[in-house]
Amino acid sequence: MDNKETYDFDSKCAMHYNIKGPVNSVAPPIYTSSTYYVDSADHGAVLCAQDKPTDGRSEWLYTRWGNPTNEIPERMITQLEGGYATILTSSGMAAITSSILALLKTGDHAVFSVNIYGGTYEFITDLLPKMGISVDIVDPRDINNYASKIKDNTKLLYGETPANPTLILTDIAALAALGKQHGIPTMVDSTFGSVYNQKPITYGIDIVLHSATKYYSGHTDLVAGTITCASADHYKHISHYVRLLGGTPSPFTGYLLQRGIKTLHLRMPRHNENALTIARFLEKHPKIETVHYPGLESHPQHELAKKQMQGGFGGIIAFTVKGGAEAGRKVIESVQLITLAVSLGGVESLIEQASTMTHIMVPKEERERGGIADGLLRFSVGCENVQDLIQDLTNALNQVVV
Numbered sequence: 001m002d003n004k005e006t007y008d009f010d011s012k013c014a015m016h017y018n019i020k021g022p023v024n025s026v027a028p029p030i031y032t033s034s035t036y037y038v039d040s041a042d043h044g045a046v047l048c049a050q051d052k053p054t055d056g057r058s059e060w061l062y063t064r065w066g067n068p069t070n071e072i073p074e075r076m077i078t079q080l081e082g083g084y085a086t087i088l089t090s091s092g093m094a095a096i097t098s099s100i101l102a103l104l105k106t107g108d109h110a111v112f113s114v115n116i117y118g119g120t121y122e123f124i125t126d127l128l129p130k131m132g133i134s135v136d137i138v139d140p141r142d143i144n145n146y147a148s149k150i151k152d153n154t155k156l157l158y159g160e161t162p163a164n165p166t167l168i169l170t171d172i173a174a175l176a177a178l179g180k181q182h183g184i185p186t187m188v189d190s191t192f193g194s195v196y197n198q199k200p201i202t203y204g205i206d207i208v209l210h211s212a213t214k215y216y217s218g219h220t221d222l223v224a225g226t227i228t229c230a231s232a233d234h235y236k237h238i239s240h241y242v243r244l245l246g247g248t249p250s251p252f253t254g255y256l257l258q259r260g261i262k263t264l265h266l267r268m269p270r271h272n273e274n275a276l277t278i279a280r281f282l283e284k285h286p287k288i289e290t291v292h293y294p295g296l297e298s299h300p301q302h303e304l305a306k307k308q309m310q311g312g313f314g315g316i317i318a319f320t321v322k323g324g325a326e327a328g329r330k331v332i333e334s335v336q337l338i339t340l341a342v343s344l345g346g347v348e349s350l351i352e353q354a355s356t357m358t359h360i361m362v363p364k365e366e367r368e369r370g371g372i373a374d375g376l377l378r379f380s381v382g383c384e385n386v387q388d389l390i391q392d393l394t395n396a397l398n399q400v401v402v
């Protein structure tokens with residue numbers, strides 16, 4: 001076996017991860033089989049009673065229990081995040097809902113950060129209360145806001161950092177410390193940061209989630225999620241619930257995902273550089289009202305960003321155009337190189353208006369509480385030439401009459 005733990009991040013992305021295949025291919029086979037034969041009833045009984053193993057197994061039972069192709073990105077992501085083990089799911093939402101449901105039961109309470117992905121917001125404000133689970137939503141910029149909501153029945157502290165779409169940050173180390181102080185598990189959606197820039201488990205967070213649809217994939221050609229656990233206990237518990245809830249990805253998704261991860265270390269520096277250059281350009285542009293990007297010195301949490309986003313500040317910028325929602329609409333409908341679409345984290349640049357698209361399900365007063373102005377545009381900066389992107393934005397902004 002290779003000694004993966006000692007390799008640099010770049011090698012962990014690019015290297016060949018062995019799985020036992022029918023032939024000695026370097027690229028992994030796509031095992032489409034839903035089920036696997038066993039030698040005897042006793043052998044079947046042993047496999048059925050097994051927990052989901054973590055690494056290098058040669059015996060399989062049923063793809064919802066685990067699949068050899070899907071195990072490759074799971075092992076890669078575990079190495080990159082620095083966790084105990086990873087569970088691949090059929091979407092980012094499957095990762096979020098399955099891991100939250102695994103940890104909470106009727107009568108429990110959980111604290112979430114304001115300004116999270118719209119789907120997560122809907123889940124915690126609609127489904128959790130229906131199950132008798134109470135929720136507080138706090139501004140994470142002051143960790144005392146989490147602390148002040150902790151009760152005897154609090155069983156989860158949850159953060160999303162940088163937050164979708166305003167890019168406010170949660171202090172990951174402070175959240176982890178608070179959880180440890182009270183014996184409450186901590187969970188962080190790290191999608192916007194990407195593992196290249198931030199590794200919450202290394203700060204003491206218990207469970208790290210990603211929409212792997214975004215940076216882990218990088219090519220806008222799959223939907224998947226990841227749950228990386230710092231401990232064996234959380235891994236065993238959550239993988240059991242993922243299996244029950246059934247959010248299993250297809251092996252083709254697992255194949256595409258490992259293929260995307262192989263170039264993560266090459267894509268992310270370009271996302272980071274392009275976004276910083278464009279954020280600086282927007283900040284100086286006379287038609288721009290506000291720019292939110294943790295890499296800007298003007299971002300109120302820039303010092304925290306430098307501390308916990310050690311690889312760079314990511315590829316997402318949020319901004320408003322003078323003239324409000326109408327002016328913003330003009331910009332997103334005028335760009336040509338940049339594509340008007342939801343989602344983020346791919347090599348191609350995408351732009352959207354949060355209040356009318358990704359965050360339309362969040363009530364207006366809650367959006368305002370989280371700083372999501374009606375005209376806020378979310379820009380996922382891709383890997384194109386940065387001057388071409390700036391020219392596209394310049395042309396689009398020229399269409400705006402202020």
Ligand SMILES: Cc1ncc(COP(=O)(O)O)c(C=O)c1O
Nearest residue numbers: 091092093117164191211213224
């Ligand atoms: C921060 C964040 N978390 C979770 C999700 C949900 O991921 P998926 O669409 O893969 O279910 C998204 C989707 O945009 C997201 O931006």
